[in-house]
Amino acid sequence: MSKSGLIEQERYTCAIGALQSVVAIPRAVPILHSGPGCGEMIAGFFERSTGYAGGCTSPCTNFTEKEVVFGGINRLREIIKNTYKVLDTDLQVVMTGCTAGIVGDDVDSLVAEFAEEGKPIVSVETAGFKANNFEAHSLVVNAIIDQYVSRFEDEYEFKSEKNTVNLIASIPYQDPFWKGNLAEYKRLLAGLGLKANVLFGPNCGGVKEWQTIPAAGFNVLVSPWYGKPIADNLKARYGQEYTWFHHIPIGANETTEFLNQVLDFALSQGAQIDEAAARAFIKHESDAYYEEIDNLATFLLEFRYGLPNHAHILHDAGYVVALSKFLLHEVGIVPKEQFVTDGTPEKFQDAIRADLQSTSNKKEIPIYFEPDAGKAHQILRGISHKGRGLIIGSGWDKELAKEKDYDFISAAIPSPYRLVLTTNYAGFSGGLRVIEDIYHLVLSSYA
């Protein structure tokens, strides 16, 4: 960290940025009780992220001097009331900004009034100075569970669906590949015989799916640290145990390990699974993957005009660890100094360090936890390794890659340099996609 605590080239945003987790739930709407610019800042950070009712569609109280001085609760009441007239939505999540946080509006009580009338509405405190959006994602999800899903607890016996799991993985929009990743996880878990509630995006069943959360037999957490409070909350609330995979499974090695871990856990939790069929599914996926790698190996080993031989990754801890493992073992690119830019809380850093170190018993991979990416750039400017270098990071890193004459892949946000729709980096197919991205880029640099 810098001495002052400043951040240059930010890679995450503040708590209210978790409004994108609401946008990712089909037909849900965030209602902002905040200053006028918060929504615009978030829309500008994530880009192309409006969804059903985000961006310019989201209602907002747009604090003025008047609300700062006298409080904004009446204004919020009016906006919520009229939201029901103007927008057709299934779930409303009221989120506070710094202004509301500092002046101390009692938003919870107001929202409770609407909830008592039966409105599917919840509130969550997301003043920007309180947390970042990695942390606030959990605040939002837990608020929906505690204030909305809880209303349906009588309808579903806890843990009654032994083969159903709640998946807590990619953070919508903060992970640019969230949509594709969630779809791939769902497909892979289905291959094991499990039905996954992915909760976000087109492959979830909207609020109906959220209502069934208590019935899931157990939960799956795929994350280095964020999202853990959700798994903990579900465990405390519904007694659902969870299995925790600490990085994103990219490529065959890690995806196989991930699926085996989930399978073993599912069996221990009493899921009704044909184990032989599940193992055969994993093997089939892995074989199909290695057919591609087998075919590709000659190129990787023999291409004589130059391929990258080392990489630096600037990303959240889940990607940094996952891509390092993947690049070393499955592509043959050596991970050098790595930068975790997600503001990982200190208590998780040792475990992440150990996870990265387990990549190889022959080499040390230096890792920096550095949300101030300007500092990371300073460090990278002073580093040089033999051979052709590759940087995988956000749009901010493109200029550094150019300066260092490295190849560059945009795989983190914010990035105006890449458009991602439903591409996945997780899973077997995700690994192949990473390979395609790298070598498409490299080959495009010739002639």
Next chain:
Amino acid sequence: MSKINLTLPEVQIREIRINSITGYQGDAKGLVEASYSGLKDKERSFSQCLGCATSKAACMTVLIQDAAVISHGPVGCASCLHEFAFTYRVNAPLRGLGRPTPRHIFTTNLKEKDTVYGGNIKLANTIREVYERTQANAIFVLTTCAAGIIGDDVESVCNEAEEELGIPVVAIFCEGFRSKVWTTGFDAAYHGIARKLIQKPRQRRDDMINVINFWGSDVFSDWFAPFGAKPNFITPYSTVNGLKFASEAAATVQACSTLGSYLGAVLEQDFGVPEIPAAPPYGIAQTDRWFRALGKILGKEDIAEKIIAEKKEKYLLKIEELRRKLQGKTAYVTAGAAHGHALLDVLGELGIKAIGAAIFHHDPIYDSGRKENDQLAQRVADYGNVTNFNVCNKQEFELVNALNRIRPDLLLARHGGMTLWGAKLGIPSLLVGDEHYSMGYEGLVNYGERILEVLENDEFVKNLQKHAINPYTKWWLQQAPDYFLKGGV
């Protein structure tokens, strides 16, 4: 009486300074008339996300070549600024910048404890660290809602840092909650620049004309050359030194009076640089007035007449042909104030009937105090009234309602997010980011050709219309667009 006072750290907000409003429903003529007889604002009882002053202040400082910018607030208040780093890089060739340098964008990253104990020390340390890291020639500090409410003394911290570091450290007060008119952020940036950077002129240069603008293509070098002058573009792509001596220019022109109203007036009133008494050159009538006003200020009226005659010779036939092709078409405009009026001029000149507009705010009179700068008044006088004229600060629900009712042949927008609804309703929609693209005679040809292209190739919007997702209720689409607009007169 002038409302400009550079001895105060904070700029006066537009609502107070020039009586700007954000709510009106009626026609353009009525708004122009009301503007001179005490316009009252209206409030909405439903509203969607606006924009705020801090990002507007940012875009006028981040793109200064050799400056660094610090957002003094939580990390979220600098979230969208990476877009300006992209803009800077992408548009650099338009301004002849061969090697655009990375933008220096920081946040003090205020946390909860800072809101309790204050963020002054954190800011002071950040300024020091930013200087060490960037060696910038000036550092701008943008305030945010959180910093404003907790009462940090940003002005004093900046002054102390300035003394310590020996470079201008400019506090810019642009908290979002202070004004409903987000263009107050431009004024805030210019206020800081005028206080701390612009110096008293050492001389008057007749070969330099200030152009207050965003980052559009350079049409001005060619236009000014016959007058023996060059454009001094401010503030994007300028340097700290270039800004210092903007005070020596022969005149100031604007790409958009909404943008440059305050700085144009400051340069005139405090530094003696005359602002030309004409709205920006959109449409033939206004282009002619603009060149003549420029010629008059420079004492080269004959050159202005010569330029006008040459342009007419070169472009009138083409414009006439475009008018023929566009005859009978209707359009709706949504844009920031003066540029929205400019687009209405362009439509008027091309013979397209403007049947409605959603303009983000309205400035009854610009800081210059001159009616000649009022582009909407000129529009009404030159091309007639505009019905369904709505002043609406990017309230999408009103736009959707109005478009759904009016169903124009074409939607012209300027500002992200606004074309979507035209397209969803199957209306060919055009956003031209480069505000210089439609200026002058050549601009009419450029724009007319683009409009023809958009009208001709409507297959995409027609297909999107069939599959459009609509979160708005049936009830809402059946109400009048100003249903939630109340109060005022």
